[in-house]
Amino acid sequence: xxxxxxxxxxxxxxxxxxxxxxxxxxxxxxxxxxxxxxxxxxxxxxxxxxxxxxxxxxxxxxxxxxxxxxxxxxxxxxxxxxxxxxxxxxxxxxxxxxxxxxxxxxxxxxxxxxxxxxxxxxxxxxxxxxxxxxxxxxxxxxxxxx
Amino acid sequence: xxxxxxxxxxxxxxxxxxxxxxxxxxxxxxxxxxxxxxxxxxxxxxxxxxxxxxxxxxxxxxxxxxxxxxxxxxxxxxxxxxxxxxxxxxxxxxxxxxxxxxxxxxxxxxxxxxxxxxxxxxxxxxxxxxxxxxxxxxxxxxxxxx
DNA sequence: AAAGCTACATTAGAGCTCTAATGCTCGCTA
DNA sequence: TAGCGAGCATTAGAGCTCTAATGTAGCTTT
Numbered sequence: 001x002x003x004x005x006x007x008x009x010x011x012x013x014x015x016x017x018x019x020x021x022x023x024x025x026x027x028x029x030x031x032x033x034x035x036x037x038x039x040x041x042x043x044x045x046x047x048x049x050x051x052x053x054x055x056x057x058x059x060x061x062x063x064x065x066x067x068x069x070x071x072x073x074x075x076x077x078x079x080x081x082x083x084x085x086x087x088x089x090x091x092x093x094x095x096x097x098x099x100x101x102x103x104x105x106x107x108x109x110x111x112x113x114x115x116x117x118x119x120x121x122x123x124x125x126x127x128x129x130x131x132x133x134x135x136x137x138x139x140x141x142x143x144x145x146x
Numbered sequence: 147x148x149x150x151x152x153x154x155x156x157x158x159x160x161x162x163x164x165x166x167x168x169x170x171x172x173x174x175x176x177x178x179x180x181x182x183x184x185x186x187x188x189x190x191x192x193x194x195x196x197x198x199x200x201x202x203x204x205x206x207x208x209x210x211x212x213x214x215x216x217x218x219x220x221x222x223x224x225x226x227x228x229x230x231x232x233x234x235x236x237x238x239x240x241x242x243x244x245x246x247x248x249x250x251x252x253x254x255x256x257x258x259x260x261x262x263x264x265x266x267x268x269x270x271x272x273x274x275x276x277x278x279x280x281x282x283x284x285x286x287x288x289x290x291x292x
Numbered sequence: 293a294a295a296g297c298t299a300c301a302t303t304a305g306a307g308c309t310c311t312a313a314t315g316c317t318c319g320c321t322a
Numbered sequence: 323t324a325g326c327g328a329g330c331a332t333t334a335g336a337g338c339t340c341t342a343a344t345g346t347a348g349c350t351t352t
Contacts, residue, residue: 003186006258007270008164014277015161016204017284018154023340024288034308040149051330058162063309065332070307087317087330111287112152118283123276124153130265130273131160137264138163141257142170169310180338197300209339211302216337233300233347 011134025111029104030074034059034067036108039093039101042077047090050079076100157280171257175250176220180205180213182254185239185247188223193236196225222246 003009022033031039034057041056042048048056054064068091071077076097082088093101116124149155168179177185180203187202188194194202200210214237217223222243228234239247262270 001255001258005262007261007265007273008168008258010274010277011157011161011164013204014280014284015157017281018157021284021288022154032307049330058159059308060310061331062311062333066308085318085330087315089331109147111284112147112154114287115153115280115283116151118279119153119276126272127153127276127280128156130269130276131156133264134160134261134273135163137261138160138167138257141260142167178337195300205338206340207301208303208341212338231300231348235301 007134021111022108025107026104029100029107031100031104034063035071036101036104038064038067038071039076039097040105040108042091042093043098043101046092049082049088050091053091071097153280167257168254171253172250175246175253177246177250180209181217182247182250184210184213184217185222185243186251186254188237188239189244189247192238195228195234196237199237217243 019033022036026033026036029036037057038053041053045053045056050064050068051061053068054061057064059067068077068079072079076094077091078094079089079091082090119127165179168182172179172182175182183203184199187199191199191202196210196214197207199214200207203210205213214223214225218225222240223237224240225235225237228236265273
């Protein structure tokens with residue numbers, strides 16, 4: 001089966017392009033794509049736990065732990081014990097984190113707008129619909145989807 | 147800008163699903179997704195250089211170097227100096243590499259077929275077309291595309 | 293012939309990602 | 323009340339990925 005016939009190849013290429021562009025536009029803000037994603041969801045959910053943040057970002061808790069450690073070392077977030085659940089750490093943006101996030105978000109949204117502008121409303125709907133079907137089929141193919 | 151409106155989110159989710167499924171189906175063969183991609187292109191291009199293989203796989207030479215080192219340690223490939231260009235290493239599959247590749251390819255193609263079966267010919271064409279436009283726009287947004 | 297350009301290979305270092313395993317705390321149940 | 327299960331955090335280890343820098347070989351240009 002030639003690579004050009006594999007839908008996966010096209011999907012991968014598109015995601016690679018997305019990632020490369022996001023990496024490039026986030027570089028001036030000093031953030032990686034993963035760090036931006038974490039800060040983005042964090043700004044919408046102050047005090048969220050690392051595990052819950054991991055779920056929102058679609059990664060595992062140890063992965064999020066790595067990302068948060070780097071963000072904390074740079075002073076962009078704080079992690080403090082939860083009042084009641086002593087085992088849970090509440091993660092929050094610092095003032096500097098908010099500033100960096102605002103800066104990065106401007107660049108990231110610019111890319112998203114350029115991407116959206118390429119398509120009509122109908123095309124966008126078609127694309128997201130087809131992608132959703134890809135996700136569904138792929139998850140069905142995975143035994144671990146129980 | 148909410149995450150649900152970002153085309154990038156849908157793209158990322160689809161690629162994550164693809165990667166997760168491929169990782170799962172390749173696990174019995176003992177290969178990672180990156181290793182499978184390298185072996186796949188290697189089987190079509192015997193004796194190719196690592197740099198050329200990196201281009202085919204859409205990664206950088208150091209990345210391919212890492213992947214090839216692991217494959218070589220497991221005896222699935224050999225790397226020998228080129229006859230004329232002494233600075234180039236020819237990479238080739240070993241017999242065991244070919245066997246593992248055949249095994250892995252069966253599983254990988256099964257996923258691709260399931261994915262293709264979800265769509266009509268027209269839908270497949272639409273999807274690849276839309277994805278190609280995503281790639282084009284994203285590369286235009288990237289200054290480093292010179 | 294010497295210089296420079298191009299391409300390949302490699303190392304170093306940072307960061308993301310996963311699985312597996314461990315330890316903790318809370319709340320529920322026997 | 324004692325234990326048990328669920329959820330959170332973390333460490334360890336393997337692997338992929340990038341940028342930056344270094345070294346080498348071959349070819350081209352002066």
